[in-house]
Structure formats: C-alpha cells, structure tokens
Amino acid sequence: MLVGHSTGGGEVARYCGRHGTKRVAKAILISAISPLMLQTDANPDGLPKSVFDGFRAGMNEDRAQFFIDVPTGPFFGCNRPGAEVSQGMIWSWWQQGMIASFKGAYDCITVFSETDSTEDLKGMEIPVLLLHGDDDQIVPIDTSARAGIKLLPNGRLKEYPGGAHALPNLNAQEINKDLLDFLKGGKVMEWCSRWTLISLDR
Incomplete structure (x- = not known):
C-alpha cells in the first residue's frame, strides 16, 4: 500500500502508471500535486x-x-x-x-x-483515497484533488475544512485515523457525517 504527500503523491501516481498496480493493493494521496499543477490550454484552471x-x-x-x-x-x-x-x-x-x-x-x-499524471490516475484501478485541505495554498484543491477524483476509477475524496497543505503535520491524529481506517478496509461511507466525501466508481 502506497502513501504519498504533495509531490510524493504525484510519485505514487507515476509509479502506478509506470509499473502497474499488480503489487499495490491501495493508494493514498495527501495534498497531492496530481493530476497537473501548471496552467495549460488543456488545463486552464492550473496555476500560471x-x-x-x-x-x-x-x-x-x-x-x-x-x-x-x-x-x-x-x-x-x-x-x-x-x-x-x-x-x-x-x-x-x-x-x-x-x-x-x-x-x-x-x-x-x-x-x-509540470508533471502530468492524468493518464496515471485513469489507470489506477485500485482503491485510492485522496485527502486534501480546502484551504491548501500550495496545491489548490480545485486544481488537484477535485480534478483528480474525476479521473480515478475507484477513488474517494475527503476534504479537510480549512485544512492547509501540511495536513500530516497539522492534522496528524485525524490523518492517522483516516489512513488506518482506509488501509484496514473500514466502511468509508460511515465517515460521511464527519466530512465531505466524493466517491466515483465505474
């Protein structure tokens, strides 16, 4: 099971895109840069x-x-x-x-x-949990997690209200619980009363 924060989340996505997910059961991307930070013609909502x-x-x-x-x-x-x-x-x-x-x-x-992990996310058939603060000033949530969740075949997004970029530092106890619940196979839908959940399965 792979977990990555910020650029590390992009590394997890690229690893899965490059090597496949045969040996990966689940992945968690925290405040991750994926799918693409840079503003381009294909990504007009990115940062200049x-x-x-x-x-x-x-x-x-x-x-x-x-x-x-x-x-x-x-x-x-x-x-x-x-x-x-x-x-x-x-x-x-x-x-x-x-x-x-x-x-x-x-x-x-x-x-x-500039790393574009759009295709990497599309190919991640495994369960993927995205954790992101809605006040992330380094990796804005609209450019990253809210865009990325639409690409993942089996993705879930938890938004931390008022959360900054450094979630593992600032929200350590909640992050640890969410990690363990997800990695152990907990019933994610039971968490809905505590946070915003977006689920996309196809």
Missing part, C-alpha cells in the same frame, strides 16, 4: 508558470530566506488569521530545505508543477 518562476527566483536570490518564507506563510497556513504557529515546525522545514541538494530542490519545482 509565473507562480513557479517566482519560486525559482526566490531560491536563486536567497535560498535561506526562501526556506523561511514558505513555512511561515502558505505551507502551514501561518498567514491565516488566528493560525497556531509552531516555530519548531518552521525551523524543521527550513533545516530540511537547507540540507537538501540545491539543484535537487530547484529541479523539484519543475517536477511538481
């Missing part, structure tokens, strides 16, 4: 390339400040009124960015913005 060019410029100009600005702003939703800010999480995010390869982190911007 200028947004990602801004990320690249920020890294080039001041890598250390870039890795502070992102977590103190949209990644954890710290820029929202009344947000509970964890300085520890911010500095942990900064540390991870600073010890990563500059080229690897820089190239990742192209990967998470």
Whole structure:
C-alpha cells in the first residue's frame, strides 16, 4: 500500500502508471500535486508558470530566506488569521530545505508543477483515497484533488475544512485515523457525517 504527500503523491501516481498496480493493493494521496499543477490550454484552471518562476527566483536570490518564507506563510497556513504557529515546525522545514541538494530542490519545482499524471490516475484501478485541505495554498484543491477524483476509477475524496497543505503535520491524529481506517478496509461511507466525501466508481 502506497502513501504519498504533495509531490510524493504525484510519485505514487507515476509509479502506478509506470509499473502497474499488480503489487499495490491501495493508494493514498495527501495534498497531492496530481493530476497537473501548471496552467495549460488543456488545463486552464492550473496555476500560471509565473507562480513557479517566482519560486525559482526566490531560491536563486536567497535560498535561506526562501526556506523561511514558505513555512511561515502558505505551507502551514501561518498567514491565516488566528493560525497556531509552531516555530519548531518552521525551523524543521527550513533545516530540511537547507540540507537538501540545491539543484535537487530547484529541479523539484519543475517536477511538481509540470508533471502530468492524468493518464496515471485513469489507470489506477485500485482503491485510492485522496485527502486534501480546502484551504491548501500550495496545491489548490480545485486544481488537484477535485480534478483528480474525476479521473480515478475507484477513488474517494475527503476534504479537510480549512485544512492547509501540511495536513500530516497539522492534522496528524485525524490523518492517522483516516489512513488506518482506509488501509484496514473500514466502511468509508460511515465517515460521511464527519466530512465531505466524493466517491466515483465505474
């Protein structure tokens, strides 16, 4: 069973598209970039390339400040009124960015913005659970999960009201429960009273 967050969710989709799902029972994509982040003629609701060019410029100009600005702003939703800010999480995010390869982190911007996993999602016949915050400022839900659920043959979407991009950090207990319930084969429809569920089976 495969679980991926953000770009990792795109990696799970690409793995299944490339290698098939014969050895994969289920998959969970959390705040995932799939099917496509970049605005194109075929994907008019995506984000303009200028947004990602801004990320690249920020890294080039001041890598250390870039890795502070992102977590103190949209990644954890710290820029929202009344947000509970964890300085520890911010500095942990900064540390991870600073010890990563500059080229690897820089190239990742192209990967998470331009990778099109539309066909990968269409071929994932296994049960797939999408978990996404409806206030995700990094990977907007309309561009990703709400578009992706329409492509999955056996997909379910749980939306976290007010949820930011960093769901595994900020909503750890709820995420863990949802993961275990899904992976154990729990009756997902019983959760409807607690959250928005969209199911597409064909």
